[in-house]
Amino acid sequence: MSTRANIAGPSRTVAVVLCLLLFAAVLCKDGLGQSAPVSPPQPISLTLKDAVKLALKQNPQVVALRLLSLESDRERQISRSPLLPQANLTGLGVVRQYNLASVVRTATRSTGGPFQFIQAGPAFSQSLFNLPLFRNYQISSEGVREAHAQENITREDVTASVVTQYILVLRAFATYDAAKVRVALAERLYEQASSLQKTGIGLNIDTTRAQVELQNERQNLIDAETATHTTNYVLAELLDLPRDQEPVVTDKLQFFDLPQFEETAAINTAFVSRPEMQVQASQERITNLERKSALDERAPQIDFTGIWVYQGSRFDNGIPAYRYQIAFNMPLFTGGRIHAEVARADLEQKRIAQNRQLLEARIVREVKSAIVELDAARKNVDVANLGLQLANDEVAQAQRRFSAGVTTNIEVVTAQDALARANSNQIDALYRFNQSRVNLAQAMGEVQNTYAK
Numbered sequence: 001m002s003t004r005a006n007i008a009g010p011s012r013t014v015a016v017v018l019c020l021l022l023f024a025a026v027l028c029k030d031g032l033g034q035s036a037p038v039s040p041p042q043p044i045s046l047t048l049k050d051a052v053k054l055a056l057k058q059n060p061q062v063v064a065l066r067l068l069s070l071e072s073d074r075e076r077q078i079s080r081s082p083l084l085p086q087a088n089l090t091g092l093g094v095v096r097q098y099n100l101a102s103v104v105r106t107a108t109r110s111t112g113g114p115f116q117f118i119q120a121g122p123a124f125s126q127s128l129f130n131l132p133l134f135r136n137y138q139i140s141s142e143g144v145r146e147a148h149a150q151e152n153i154t155r156e157d158v159t160a161s162v163v164t165q166y167i168l169v170l171r172a173f174a175t176y177d178a179a180k181v182r183v184a185l186a187e188r189l190y191e192q193a194s195s196l197q198k199t200g201i202g203l204n205i206d207t208t209r210a211q212v213e214l215q216n217e218r219q220n221l222i223d224a225e226t227a228t229h230t231t232n233y234v235l236a237e238l239l240d241l242p243r244d245q246e247p248v249v250t251d252k253l254q255f256f257d258l259p260q261f262e263e264t265a266a267i268n269t270a271f272v273s274r275p276e277m278q279v280q281a282s283q284e285r286i287t288n289l290e291r292k293s294a295l296d297e298r299a300p301q302i303d304f305t306g307i308w309v310y311q312g313s314r315f316d317n318g319i320p321a322y323r324y325q326i327a328f329n330m331p332l333f334t335g336g337r338i339h340a341e342v343a344r345a346d347l348e349q350k351r352i353a354q355n356r357q358l359l360e361a362r363i364v365r366e367v368k369s370a371i372v373e374l375d376a377a378r379k380n381v382d383v384a385n386l387g388l389q390l391a392n393d394e395v396a397q398a399q400r401r402f403s404a405g406v407t408t409n410i411e412v413v414t415a416q417d418a419l420a421r422a423n424s425n426q427i428d429a430l431y432r433f434n435q436s437r438v439n440l441a442q443a444m445g446e447v448q449n450t451y452a453k
Helices: 002-033 048-058 060-083 131-198 204-239 263-273 275-296 337-403 410-443 447-451
Strands: 044-046 086-099 111-129 247-249 301-312 319-329
Touching: 044 048, 048 060, 048 131, 048 204, 048 247, 048 447, 060 131, 131 204, 131 247, 131 275, 131 337, 131 410, 131 447, 204 247, 204 410, 263 275, 263 337, 263 410, 275 337, 337 410, 410 447
Parallel strands: 044 247
Antiparallel strands: 086 111, 111 301, 301 319
């Protein structure tokens, strides 16, 4: 009995320890071993201004042009460096042996050396007069302004694309909301036709006709819902959102009063504000500077260099040594290179002048077209609003006539089709009005000022 008790005691202890270890392992697995669930990104609600600001911050095209602008500024710093003093620390150790017959006229070959010397110290240089270097720096500085203007072109294009896509999303949701209303109306008219048929007033063909119209409206609703998703995906791409995050538009497609735009004033504003005109001006200045740089190559160039070193044959017998030098160089004959470079610059100036004429003509056409389209869009909104009101009245009258048994529901279905067209016309008119405003702002070079501020 005592032996069994002694054996059972340790066994129970081992069992208790194993249970405790198993319990601890379960706790670790449930509490520490499992990572906290990662919640998916939430949809981001954006007004039109918020969407534009987000695109200008992280759209890949804008970021790429911003990097090119920074790169252009670094090029300017590189071109400026030859105009500034240069200094460096030099060190040299030489052991040399040569044939004395190569220095002294003698038929006897003999060894000169070996000779040894070491030297170390600062060396410096400064360009005193070098017009081509200065022109190169001016060209690089103008290139920075051109790069900034190119960046502004991209910012204007991205802003216009985001605003256009945002308006397309608003149109898709407006179409979807209108389709839901028409589906609800078609369901009521179908129920009305079924009820009249049951009472013996209506005909079976009226019920079938109402059901066909209901299915058509349901099909339109499916297409409208699909458009709300596909247009939203394009907007998310422009905003460079994470792949599992979608924007939620908060504005509405609406009409708003705008001042009348005077054609001449709008064109003059475009000539000043359009970044394309700024790029054109920078290119003209660069070409002019390149021509001056080619002419300046005929001018003399003066450079100063100097070196101060501690020089000796060994480390312990050195003395200070120095050399200061002014170099003067003036080209006399370059094989026609300078003349060819000047002629090439003249041809480039003529080409850029032609580009200016084309650009100005395009800007005039875009501004005039945008003003005309905006005025037409204003009138279309008024006509579409009146058409929608009349279509709603027509549906109501046809519904009352059908309920009274005066006519079949052909009039009702016809009125429904007219209402669908009126809804579509109103949404399209509001979209064209808002898009025409975008087009005019882009033609005048003021898209960012209009929608991002």
